[in-house]
Amino acid sequence: MIRIKKLHKSYPMGKSSLHVLKGLDLEVKEGEFIAIMGSSGSGKSTLLNIIGLLDTHDEGEYYLNGELIENLNEKKAAILRNKFLGFIFQSFNLITYKNALENVALPLYYQGMKRVERNKKALQYLEKVGLKDWAHHLPNELSGGQKQRVAVARALVGNPKVILADEPTGALDSETSAGVMKLLREINDEGMTLVVITHEEEIAEMSDRIIRLKDGIIVSDEKVLHSDKAITTK
Amino acid sequence: MFDLDRWREIFQAISKNKLRTVLTGFTIAFAILLFTLLFGIGNGLKNSFAEMFAGDANNAIYVRSWKTTKPYKGLQVGRRIQFKNDDYKFIVDEFGDDIQYLTSLYTKFVKAIYKNETSNYQLRGSHPDIQFLEELVVEKGRFFSEFDLKKKAKVIVIGRLVEKDLFGRRSALNKYISLDGFNYKVIGVFSDPGGDNDERYIYTPLSTLQGMYGNTDYINNLRLTFRPTMSNSEAIAFGKKIKKKFQEKHQVAPRDQSGIIIQNMAEANQAVGAVMFGLTVGILIIGLGTLIAGIIGVSNIMVFVVKERTKELGIRKALGATPKSIVGMIIQETILITAIAGYSGLLAGTAILRFIKPTLEEYKIIDPSVSDVLVIGATITLILSGLLAGYLPAKRAARIKPIEALNAG
Numbered sequence: 309m310i311r312i313k314k315l316h317k318s319y320p321m322g323k324s325s326l327h328v329l330k331g332l333d334l335e336v337k338e339g340e341f342i343a344i345m346g347s348s349g350s351g352k353s354t355l356l357n358i359i360g361l362l363d364t365h366d367e368g369e370y371y372l373n374g375e376l377i378e379n380l381n382e383k384k385a386a387i388l389r390n391k392f393l394g395f396i397f398q399s400f401n402l403i404t405y406k407n408a409l410e411n412v413a414l415p416l417y418y419q420g421m422k423r424v425e426r427n428k429k430a431l432q433y434l435e436k437v438g439l440k441d442w443a444h445h446l447p448n449e450l451s452g453g454q455k456q457r458v459a460v461a462r463a464l465v466g467n468p469k470v471i472l473a474d475e476p477t478g479a480l481d482s483e484t485s486a487g488v489m490k491l492l493r494e495i496n497d498e499g500m501t502l503v504v505i506t507h508e509e510e511i512a513e514m515s516d517r518i519i520r521l522k523d524g525i526i527v528s529d530e531k532v533l534h535s536d537k538a539i540t541t542k
Numbered sequence: 543m544f545d546l547d548r549w550r551e552i553f554q555a556i557s558k559n560k561l562r563t564v565l566t567g568f569t570i571a572f573a574i575l576l577f578t579l580l581f582g583i584g585n586g587l588k589n590s591f592a593e594m595f596a597g598d599a600n601n602a603i604y605v606r607s608w609k610t611t612k613p614y615k616g617l618q619v620g621r622r623i624q625f626k627n628d629d630y631k632f633i634v635d636e637f638g639d640d641i642q643y644l645t646s647l648y649t650k651f652v653k654a655i656y657k658n659e660t661s662n663y664q665l666r667g668s669h670p671d672i673q674f675l676e677e678l679v680v681e682k683g684r685f686f687s688e689f690d691l692k693k694k695a696k697v698i699v700i701g702r703l704v705e706k707d708l709f710g711r712r713s714a715l716n717k718y719i720s721l722d723g724f725n726y727k728v729i730g731v732f733s734d735p736g737g738d739n740d741e742r743y744i745y746t747p748l749s750t751l752q753g754m755y756g757n758t759d760y761i762n763n764l765r766l767t768f769r770p771t772m773s774n775s776e777a778i779a780f781g782k783k784i785k786k787k788f789q790e791k792h793q794v795a796p797r798d799q800s801g802i803i804i805q806n807m808a809e810a811n812q813a814v815g816a817v818m819f820g821l822t823v824g825i826l827i828i829g830l831g832t833l834i835a836g837i838i839g840v841s842n843i844m845v846f847v848v849k850e851r852t853k854e855l856g857i858r859k860a861l862g863a864t865p866k867s868i869v870g871m872i873i874q875e876t877i878l879i880t881a882i883a884g885y886s887g888l889l890a891g892t893a894i895l896r897f898i899k900p901t902l903e904e905y906k907i908i909d910p911s912v913s914d915v916l917v918i919g920a921t922i923t924l925i926l927s928g929l930l931a932g933y934l935p936a937k938r939a940a941r942i943k944p945i946e947a948l949n950a951g
Contacts, residue, residue, distance in 0.1 A: 357945045360860075362860060362943065362944045362945040362948070363943060363945045382859075382864070382865045382940070382941070383864045383865060383866065386859060386862050386863060386864040386865070387862065387864065389859075389860060389861070389862050390861065390862020391862075395860050395861075397948065401853070401856075401857045401860070401948060402857075403854055403857055403858075404854075405554070405555070405558035405559060406554070406558075410554075414858070414861050415861045415862055417547060417551070418858075418861055418862035418863050418864075418867070419862065423546075423547060423550070462861070466861075466862070
């Protein structure tokens with residue numbers, strides 16, 4: 309699903325430049341649930357942004373769903389994001405003046421789906437995350453956990469190949485975090501590929517594979533052995 | 543291309559962000575309001591300026607005479623040139639083809655008596671063409687004719703105010719008025735767009751007046767209008783030609799400014815035209831300046847609007863919005879706001895103009911208004927300015943990387 313070879317990325321900092329990713333290799337298979345860990349400055353967010361086509365890489369190869377990503381213009385990137393990728397952000401990034409249903413329906417709007425159809429589909433996904441009754445509430449009328457559930461529904465609604473989550477529980481208390489992670493687990497169980505960035509061990513433990521980043525390279529890549537199978541199946 | 547979904551998005555963005563919409567709209571509405579007011583008042587000024595020159599035919603030429611100031615062919619300085627009836631014939635013979643209306647004018651101050659009412663007026667002896675030269679409007683009865691002139695009929699046509707002075711509310715028609723002791727029959731009453739003074743004249747056939755006072759053939763001056771098809775420069779040349787011929791006839795030095803005096807409306811028209819042109823250009827500059835100020839104001843606000851929406855636009859991009867759809871959305875939104883706000887400004891402006899019209903007219907600013915063409919033109923300008931004001935910030939917003947937009951707080 310995702311194949312990365314010798315990926316480099318640096319950011320200009322005044323006259324010098326900051327080398328963030330230093331020849332990174334990574335492969336994510338379909339249906340995998342991986343967590344990327346690392347301290348701040350390790351390059352984990354940069355990696356996720358490049359995978360998410362929100363940012364471009366300098367060197368190396370990146371294949372998304374078998375397609376080589378290169379010389380991507382904004383329009384092509386937008387179409388690929390819309391088709392293949394779903395995003396979940398730490399700060400939810402819901403549009404404040406749109407209600408839950410409208411927020412969830414937005415990716416479908418950019419897919420060119422008819423209004424009635426996309427509202428129907430958006431409502432289905434809100435139901436899936438347990439927020440059907442909150443469909444017509446604005447984001448500021450929802451709790452943090454509810455907002456993130458709306459964001460999850462929005463990420464799922466366009467039927468993407470990969471869901472990318474950047475610290476999805478970073479702004480939530482531990483109880484709510486567990487709820488959101490459980491939801492992500494369920495989504496993975498249905499076959500969705502998930503890439504989650506986190507710096508919390510507990511959260512990472514819920515994935516299938518943990519990748520640790522340090523100074524722009526992968527320092528460890530290990531499978532998680534779920535001693536408590538309840539998390540995966542329940 | 544009409545995209546209902548796009549419009550829905552825009553209406554939602556506009557109505558859910560009222561303060562932003564109102565701020566943007568207010569700037570453009572205010573600019574257009576000012577534009578309309580300035581243009582309207584400017585037009586009013588132009589109208590009053592034009593009105594000042596109404597009342598006399600604008601293709602008129604006056605031929606007057608006075609004392610010479612230069613010796614010529616052995617003749618003394620200070621000789622008074624006196625026009626006579628043969629000068630009228632001279633003009634007809636020399637320039638008949640280029641003349642529309644022509645009259646001699648010979649005037650006397652007379653004491654008018656009707657029953658107990660007495661007043662003094664200028665009695666003007668002329669040819670019937672004076673009616674058209676002075677643009678007199680016959681309100682009652684008729685003007686005197688060539689036939690009256692030939693017969694030296696003792697008939698008069700009096701101004702509206704003469705009738706009011708002597709007859710009050712009664713009609714003067716077919717009554718007899720005594721002028722310096724002679725009775726004249728009133729055959730008509732006229733009004734004159736030129737104003738009050740011009741409505742206190744009494745007109746009679748030239749031959750009648752000349753016969754009454756010493757059977758003279760003197761006249762004071764000649765008035766004519768040139769052929770209306772003549773261009774302004776042709777008309778100025780025509781006036782100079784008349785002057786030259788009259789100077790030859792009366793043996794006045796060609797460089798003498800005083801003996802024969804020609805007053806040519808064509809020359810005045812040229813001056814009036816220049817002033818009107820200046821006024822129009824001035825109004826245009828002020829109007830355009832206001833519009834440009836409005837456009838700049840809106841552009842500034844749009845920069846802030848886009849900045850404020852950076853995060854929203856980033857979210858949209860992450861969800862699959864193409865740069866084109868972002869630019870399109872912002873431009874469409876801006877155009878909608880500017881068009882609606884601009885039109886409200888225009889409506890408010892015309893309403894205010896209508897409201898202050900009576901006050902302005904006290905200050906001699908007549909009919910301050912804006913034309914339909916201007917309204918349509920201004921609306922189109924507005925829509926274009928909305929396009930301009932929205933395009934650059936939108937373009938920049940579309941180019942910003944989604945990740946930067948998302949991090950923008």
